[in-house]
Amino acid sequence: MAPRYQSTMSYALSPSPDDMLAIRETLADYAVMMGILDEIERDRGASANLVALHEQAYATIRERTRLPARLVTLGLRDHAGRTSGNPITDLPLDGRLYAIKSPTHLSLATIDGRRHIAYAVTGYEPGWPDHAEARLVLRDDETLILVGIAGAAKPKETIMATxxxxxxxxxxxxxxxxxxxxxxxxxxxxxxxxxxxxxxxxxxxxxxxxxxxxxxxxxxxxxxxxxxxxxxxxxxxxxxAGLANGREDLVKPVIGLQIDLEAQRxxxxxxxxxxxxxxxxxxxxxxxxxxxxxxxxxxxxxxxxxxxxxxxxxxxxxxxxxxxxxxxxxxxxxxxxxxxxxxxxGASEVEELARMQREKAIQERLARYKGQSET
Incomplete structure (x- = not known):
């Protein structure tokens, strides 16, 4: 089977000071995430099961960082290829975290919202060793987005691709x-x-x-x-329904679920x-x-x-x-x-609250029926 990506295209970014601050803060939060995953690995051992790792780490990462939900998901897999303690100078991207908006500008998701940043295509390199579709990289004095390209770059196609x-x-x-x-x-x-x-x-x-x-x-x-x-x-x-029944222990995880859904929205x-x-x-x-x-x-x-x-x-x-x-x-x-x-x-809590909500609806309708019969 042919590899998914055969070459690498490089975008050199020209961020403003505010853009650069947002990028560095995003990398700092990403480093916090990698630290959380390092702790879990030390305490419980490395896990190749991304679903299990998501359940163990996702809520903690969202509480302690401002990373977009999609970047957290990509980071779970990205952690497996990193060495604990190394400085974080790059992070994975996909088509929902960055987008080409025009021949001169792209948008990039950061912890400070989406930033519109000028770029220039600096060329192609053979091969793409990464598991992610793209990667934001701070290297020396450069800020780059490296992108995997499905087809090998050809001289006549280079102009059209840019x-x-x-x-x-x-x-x-x-x-x-x-x-x-x-x-x-x-x-x-x-x-x-x-x-x-x-x-x-x-x-x-x-x-x-x-x-x-x-x-x-x-x-x-x-x-x-x-x-x-x-x-x-x-x-x-x-x-x-949960609050009406005094079950704050069930309500709190569901409120967290609701907040995550609002972030996704x-x-x-x-x-x-x-x-x-x-x-x-x-x-x-x-x-x-x-x-x-x-x-x-x-x-x-x-x-x-x-x-x-x-x-x-x-x-x-x-x-x-x-x-x-x-x-x-x-x-x-x-x-x-x-x-x-x-x-x-929050799945089990949702089921319990659903049962309580249904019971409350039954009781309310029963009370209405009783009130009608008495009159």
Whole structure:
């Protein structure tokens, strides 16, 4: 089986002083987390069972640090590859902890919220030895995000990989509007413009695919937020029932569960805002590429007429039909990324409070029935 990642892409960050402070504080909290896991390992032995380790450490880590829930989950696995006592100068990332926002800026989750930081792509290296999708690294005077790339980097693909979809479309439009003009008088003028149209179609396909993924992500995040809202509301009823019965020992763990769910909801709402932004960018991209294709089709038709091409009319009509396809509805991509599931703590307390809540509902309805019968 081929390795998941075959090369490494390096983003060199240019954080502001406030950004750098947030990054260093996040690394400091991550070091606290590693210390907690070191203590558990010394007291109970190393565990390869991440579920068991989650149950042992998750609540303590959330109480003693301000780390995002997703970073805590990634850190549980990351701890196994570290040597106790070594300084913490890096931490694992995934697509929910960092996101490329434009050709010049990315967003990074820290304990002080998401930071928008300027970056530059510094190049590729062969191989990716890490288990995480990406890693934030402080090295000498550099602040880097290293990312695993599924395909090996190729010289012709490097420019495309470092461009956002909007900047890529701008480059294609500029090529059609200016570069192709000089080629119109050449021997291969028709082939040159047709190739430009094919490149525009490829950009359009990328834009549609990106819009589909963002739309699917939006629906998935909305559904997850609604699910968490329902669960938080349900827990509120159980908490009230527990307090009414004087069972604070059961209520406290459930309140902790409710707080964790609210933190997950906040993270999901941030991700939802990013998905909506991606959808807007994809819409702008499709509008731009549609305009570029119309211009290229018009140039091709004029060129064929000027050269007396017999199939000029048929070619123009075919291009118009293809152009209409660009306005079709955005497709939905079934593949979606996962999010952290509901916390596993407090399960038995929830069941006990559910029983008490049901008993309270029965008693209240019985009292109403008795009151009605007496009147």
């Amino acid at each position: 461009e956002g979809i909007l900047s890529r479309i701008g480059r294609v439009i500029a090529g059609v509007a200016h570069g192709s003009i000089d080629a119109l008088e050449g021997a291969n003028a028709i082939a040159t413009v047709e190739q430009s149209i094919r490149e525009i179609d490829a950009v359009a396909e990328d834009a549609r695919a990106g819009a589909g993924r963002a739309r699917a992500e939006e629906h998935r995040l909305k559904a997850k937020i609604a699910e968490i809202n329902d669960e938080i509301e349900d827990l509120a009823g159980k908490i009230e 906040s993270a999901l709402e941030t991700a939802l805002g990013e998905a909506v932004s991606k959808i807007e960018d994809a819409g702008k991209a499709l509008q731009a590429v549609n305009s570029a294709r119309q211009d290229a089709v018009a140039r091709l038709a004029a060129l064929k007429r000027s050269k007396g091409a017999e199939d000029g009319s048929r070619g123009a009509n075919a291009s118009v039909r293809n152009d209409n396809r660009l306005a079709q509805s955005l497709g939905t991509i079934e593949r979606v990324t996962g999010v952290s599931g509901r916390p596993a703590t």
